[in-house]
Amino acid sequence: MYKIDSAELEKVQRKATKLLPGFKDLGHEDRLHQLQLPSLKYGHQYGDQIQIYRAKKNLEKLSIENYFQPAKVKTTRGHPYKVFKPVTQNRARANFWSIRAIDLWNSLPETVVKAKTLNCYKNRLD
CATH class of the missing domain: 4.10.810 (Virus Scaffolding Protein; Chain A)
Structure with a gap:
């Protein structure tokens, strides 16, 4: 948005x-x-994070590989499901949910990202 x-x-x-x-x-x-x-910003970020989780867990009818690539560098910090954030050349592309949500997703704790169910994920995300 x-x-x-x-x-x-x-x-x-x-x-x-x-x-x-x-x-x-x-x-x-x-x-x-x-x-x-919630503030509008929080609502958008929350929705973006739920969408990524749903895509990662194959709860959506979209192919996750079309939107996210695993991070190339494995770090000892954070969770093992980090995704690569591509460099964008224009503002419109930077506003796609698959780009704008990556930083927050990558910063989430491992306990949140490894939730077994969507409801568990939502509770931990809050």
Whole structure:
């Protein structure tokens, strides 16, 4: 998602949460916290991570090899399922979920990535 689209969506979210009784004078983050709503950025990242997990575990009808390549360098840090992040030449390609989600996926702890089920993964991701 482009920054301008994200900013517009966040503007709508800010307005909507201010309309609720008792929330007008609170800051945006406080409103989200009290309403137990995630930020838009968190929601996008969360969705991206679930999509990668589903692809890695063959829970999707897509071929994981078309989107991700295993990392070429094996490191002693992190998990063994790290993926290679290709260099992109344009902004549109950099916004594809298969590119933007790699850094966060690679930074996840091994206990999260090795979850046996999707629900277990979601719980550990939170």
